[in-house]
Amino acid sequence: MNTTKTILFVYSMTGLLVGFSGLIYVARTGIVQTNTGVNFELDVIAAVMLGGTSVLGGKGTVIGSLLGAVLVGIIKNGMVLLNVPALSEGLVIGVLILISVMIDLIRARGESK
Secondary structure: OOHHHHHHHHHHHHHHHHHHHHHHHHHHHOOOOOOOOOOHHHHHHHHHHHOOOOOOOOOOOHHHHHHHHHHHHHHHHHHHHOOOOOHHHHHHHHHHHHHHHHHHHHHHHHHHO
């Protein structure tokens, strides 16, 4: 497998998808701000962890990550509907990440015995 071509393809696809999602975001909101996307990384980490990807690496699926993203979206939407303060969203997502990491480490410890 030619790693140079693979890396070039992956970076090209990432750039294309980021540009496309940027266009969708601007079309949806109508504005561009310098702080757009701040704290999205926390949501992505939570989605991947809730989707079953191991912190230790080597395990995880795209479907699991997609389901984790849906779950994070449902949780965030539910907090808005329940009038939970916006600053508490980060706390809840952080707690979800911590719980997912603890479960993953406990599961890994059980498999190694």
